[in-house]
Amino acid sequence: MWLTVVGFGIVIVIILSLILLNQNKAKPESETPSFQSSVKASSSSQKNQDEENKKRYAKEAAKMKGHVLCTGIDDLYYTTWSKNDFRNWANNYNSLSKEQKTKASSNFGTSNTRSNNSMDTETLDVRARNILNDDFKSLGYFETVKDFNKAYPRIDPSNLQ
Structure with missing residues (x-):
């Protein structure tokens, strides 16, 4: 009888140990190394893609002619x-x-009109003052597409309107 009780006790302890071991494997901490390597691989892949895009955009910009007026990320104009x-x-x-x-x-030589009575955040007064102070950088003016690309290497120059 004692042997039966001890035998059942050992079997129960083994089963509980196996359940505990499976729970430990399912914890997020045990997945951390694989998660970290996945994040590193993804980050490396994105970085490589960004570098390839920069090179492609630079080549494209070098071939393009014209002046650029950049009044915002979505407002890119020849x-x-x-x-x-x-x-x-x-x-x-x-x-x-x-x-x-x-x-x-x-x-300003683009397809977009700016006026003082509109809801624009920068009035024509400020633009005129900056131009007369030779501050074309704050105006967002670039003499060449290549100059624009140097300032914004991550923006595709083909997005110019």
């Missing part, structure tokens, strides 16, 4: 205006009366 055209516009704009400035607008 512009027909040179720096001199911007300076002429700024001088003409500053010669306007206050009432004329309120109604003023310009497309």
Whole structure:
């Protein structure tokens, strides 16, 4: 009888040990090394893809001609205006009366028109001041697509409108 009780006890202890061992294998901590290696592989793959994109965008930008006006990540435009055209516009704009400035607008050589009476966050006054201060960087103006690509290597230059 004692042997039967001891035998059942040993079997129960073995079963409980196996259940406990399976639970330990299912814990997230036991999966950490495989998860970390998966994250590293994914990160490495993304980094390689980013580098390939940068190279492709640089080659593409080197072939493209024209001036670029970048007023935001989604507002990328070819512009027909040179720096001199911007300076002429700024001088003409500053010669306007206050009432004329309120109604003023310009497309800056792009397909998009900006005006003082719109909901734009940057008024034409600020743009004119920056142009006259030779601050074309804050205007988002680039003389070449290659210059634009140097400033924004992760943006596909084919997105220019």
